[in-house]
Structure formats: C-alpha cells, structure tokens
Amino acid sequence: MKNALRYFLAAASLAALGSHADTIVLSADAMVDVESGKLIQNPAIIIEDDKIVSVTTQDALSDFSEATQRIELKGKTLLPGLMDMHTHLTSDPHEHGYKRLATSQNRALLKGVGYAEATLMAGVTTVRNVGAGGYTDVALRDAINDGELVGPRMFVSGPSLGITGGHCDSNLLPPEYKAKGQGVADGPWEAVAKVRENIKYGADVIKVCATGGVLSKGTKVGAQQYSFEEMKALVDEAHRRGLIVAAHAHGAEGINNAIRAGVDSIEHGSFVDKEGIKLAKKNGTYFSMDIYVTEYILGEGEAAGILEESLAKERMTGETQRENFRKAHDAGIKMVMGTDAGVYPHGDNLKQLSRMVTFGMTPIEALQAASINGATLLKKEKELGSIAEGKYADIIAVDGNPLDDISLLEDVSFVMKDGVVYKQ
Numbered sequence: 001m002k003n004a005l006r007y008f009l010a011a012a013s014l015a016a017l018g019s020h021a022d023t024i025v026l027s028a029d030a031m032v033d034v035e036s037g038k039l040i041q042n043p044a045i046i047i048e049d050d051k052i053v054s055v056t057t058q059d060a061l062s063d064f065s066e067a068t069q070r071i072e073l074k075g076k077t078l079l080p081g082l083m084d085m086h087t088h089l090t091s092d093p094h095e096h097g098y099k100r101l102a103t104s105q106n107r108a109l110l111k112g113v114g115y116a117e118a119t120l121m122a123g124v125t126t127v128r129n130v131g132a133g134g135y136t137d138v139a140l141r142d143a144i145n146d147g148e149l150v151g152p153r154m155f156v157s158g159p160s161l162g163i164t165g166g167h168c169d170s171n172l173l174p175p176e177y178k179a180k181g182q183g184v185a186d187g188p189w190e191a192v193a194k195v196r197e198n199i200k201y202g203a204d205v206i207k208v209c210a211t212g213g214v215l216s217k218g219t220k221v222g223a224q225q226y227s228f229e230e231m232k233a234l235v236d237e238a239h240r241r242g243l244i245v246a247a248h249a250h251g252a253e254g255i256n257n258a259i260r261a262g263v264d265s266i267e268h269g270s271f272v273d274k275e276g277i278k279l280a281k282k283n284g285t286y287f288s289m290d291i292y293v294t295e296y297i298l299g300e301g302e303a304a305g306i307l308e309e310s311l312a313k314e315r316m317t318g319e320t321q322r323e324n325f326r327k328a329h330d331a332g333i334k335m336v337m338g339t340d341a342g343v344y345p346h347g348d349n350l351k352q353l354s355r356m357v358t359f360g361m362t363p364i365e366a367l368q369a370a371s372i373n374g375a376t377l378l379k380k381e382k383e384l385g386s387i388a389e390g391k392y393a394d395i396i397a398v399d400g401n402p403l404d405d406i407s408l409l410e411d412v413s414f415v416m417k418d419g420v421v422y423k424q
C-alpha cells in the first residue's frame with residue numbers, strides 16, 4: 001500500500017511536470033553548499049521542471065507569486081542528492097556464495113526494482129553501478145529514466161571485465177559446468193572487444209577487476225590479475241569511446257599497474273602503498289574505498305552465505321583498508337563515496353559517511369566526496385553534485401545540522417530527484 005501510494009504520487013507529479021512548466025520554491029532552515037564548504041542559513045531554491053534555476057535566501061526572495069508550489073522544510077537542512085560511486089543494485093545482500101547461484105538474472109533484475117527504490121529513498125539520487133550480469137543494470141537505468149520505475153539516476157557498467165579465474169569470473173562450480181563470468185576476456189584484444197561489446201549493449205562506464213578480491217572463490221586479494229598490456233589496451237579503448245574506467249584493486253601492485261594504465265578510479269584500494277599514493281596524486285586518479293562493508297561481512301556475512309575463505313580474507317583486509325583510507329585522504333588523493341551496496345543492504349549506503357569521518361575526513365569532506373567529487377569523476381559536474389543554478393534538482397534534507405552530526409544522513413526525510421518529490 002505504501003509503495004503503491006508512492007508510485008502514484010511520483011507518477012502524478014511526473015504527469016504534472018510533463019503538462020506545464022512547474023515552479024517550485026523550496027525553503028529550509030539551512031543548506032550545505034558543498035562547493036564552498038559552507039552552511040547557508042534560510043535558503044530558498046527555485047526549481048523549474050527538473051532544474052534548479054536559482055539559489056537564493058528567503059530574505060532576498062520577496063515575491064513568491066511565481067511559485068506554483070511551495071515546499072517549506074522547517075528545522076531541516078538541505079543537501080545535494082548524494083552519489084554512491086560503487087553499487088550493485090541487482091545483487092541481493094542476503095544471498096552470497098553458492099546461495100547466489102540459484103538466482104536467475106531475470107529474478108535479480110526484479111529484486112533490483114525494490115533495491116533501486118530503497119536506494120533513492122535513502123537519499124542517494126545517483127549511483128554508478130559497477131558490475132551486473134545480463135545487462136540488468138542497463139534495463140534498470142532505462143526503466144528509471146523512462147519513468148516506469150522509481151530509483152536513482154544510474155550510470156552503469158554491465159558485466160565487469162576480468163581474467164579467466166579472476167575476481168570477476170564465476171569460480172564456484174567444477175569444470176564440467178563450464179561456468180564463465182560474462183565479462184571474462186584474456187589478452188589485450190579480447191579485452192578491447194569486451195569493452196566494445198559492453199558499450200554496444202548500453203554501458204556508461206567500464207568496470208575491470210585488476211586484482212583478486214574478498215568475495216570471489218580462489219583469488220588472492222593482494223595479487224595482480226590483468227597485466228599492464230591488457231589493462232592499457234582496455235583503458236585506451238574505453239577512453240577513446242568517452243567512457244571512464246573503474247578498477248577493482250586491493251593489492252598494491254595491481255593498484256599501481258591500474259593507475260599507470262590510466263584508470264579513472266581505484267575501487268577498494270585496500271593495500272595501497274606510498275608509490276600508489278604518489279601515482280594517484282600525479283595522475284588525478286580517484287579512490288573509492290568501501291570502508292563500511294567490512295562490518296556487514298564480518299557481522300552478518302556468514303548467514304548470508306559468504307564463504308569461510310572470504311571471511312578469512314576480509315579479516316586481513318578491512319582494518320588495513322581503513323588505515324589506508326586515512327593515509328590516502330591525508331595525502332590529498334581525490335576521494336569519492338563508493339560503498340559496495342548490494343554486498344550489504346541497499347538503503348544503508350549512507351552509513352559509510354560516519355566511518356569516513358571516523359577515519360579522517362571532516363563531515364563536509366565526506367559530503368563533498370559523496371556529491372561534487374562523484375559528479376566530477378563522472379564528468380557530470382556541470383549537471384550534478386551540488387545545489388546550484390542550472391543543475392538537476394536532486395535535493396535531499398535531514399533534520400538538524402549534518403556538519404555537527406554526520407550520522408543524520410542515515411535518516412534522510414526528504415528526497416527530490418529531477419524536481420520530483422519522492423519522499424517528504
């Protein structure tokens with residue numbers, strides 16, 4: 001019933017937007033301006049259709065007559081809709097390891113419908129979805145963009161590229177099953193062909209597995225997988241076609257190799273060394289370090305089907321990753337918020353913000369990582385990432401001041417995306 005009502009309201013406002021220019025004046029007690037890093041008192045935002053046309057204060061706005069709708073959020077602070085640069089919206093967090101093998105791609109896509117909605121309602125208005133079989137992420141993105149489903153703005157990768165037997169292959173079954181990850185490509189030319197295939201079927205970004213991982217069977221977290229030649233070839237192809245590349249990389253060698261090959265972001269980055277930090281600074285490579293998920297894996301992972309082998313790998317990864325998050329941030333590496341939601345429950349994405357503060361960021365830095373930095377990584381900073389004139393009206397609100405208490409983001413009470421209110 002609740003869901004049905006939400007869909008109805010969203011559909012009704014979409015219809016209203018389609019029929020005539022709608023002007024909304026949105027006001028609140030305060031607003032976090034992620035560009036200046038300041039808290040603005042008594043803001044008033046004027047929104048026309050899906051865009052912000054003016055950002056001003058309630059004092060400066062004498063005349064509200066233009067507004068066809070006024071939204072006054074007393075006691076609340078506005079923030080830009082937040083951006084999670086590492087999600088798996090079609091993955092069920094309660095099905096890992098062999099449990100996940102029983103879920104078809106069609107079923108995964110249907111689960112993704114609810115996960116997309118939960119993500120948006122948590123205040124995440126944009127995601128970069130990095131790794132989905134069967135292009136389920138492409139289908140979800142398109143259905144959301146066409147107004148058929150409620151969810152965040154999605155930038156998607158399709159299947160993740162990886163070597164045979166690597167982190168992005170499917171290693172759970174014995175040889176007679178001939179199981180193979182859809183993004184498996186060995187050698188530079190196969191890797192290039194796979195990039196082309198992903199673009200053909202709708203990818204906005206390329207995801208590649210540069211090292212072993214925690215949740216894959218039989219891979220070493222620290223070990224490099226793709227060679228430099230393979231990585232360079234696939235990155236060059238992606239860049240020629242105007243796509244960014246996200247590299248799953250835990251181990252230092254694999255991180256450094258991926259940065260040298262020109263990837264745009266390092267995912268996880270757990271065992272980054274001094275050389276990696278130097279290289280990332282020099283090349284402007286972003287780091288997307290999922291420092292909350294370790295709590296879920298070690299707490300609830302076993303019940304969800306995570307293999308003992310993976311739990312053991314997590315025990316030797318999580319803590320170092322958190323220390324290295326601090327080092328990377330102190331060194332001035334560009335950071336985004338990437339959570340790996342899908343490994344853990346969708347909608348809990350913003351729990352990571354308080355950990356980003358515990359491990360070295362100020363609240364405003366954590367919010368910038370989760371907004372303007374994500375937009376810049378996606379090369380969408382002219383359209384997304386802050387509450388500013390000309391950008392899409394993706395705006396959320398919390399009760400109180402998030403710069404005093406970042407965990408307020410775990411309870412987002414207002415969500416607008418594209419000028420449409422989804423939660424109030």
Ligand code: ARG
Nearest residue numbers: 213214215216290294317318
């Ligand atoms: N998808 C990642 C992997 O399997 C999750 C890593 C989670 N652990 C962590 N400490 N961030 O490698």
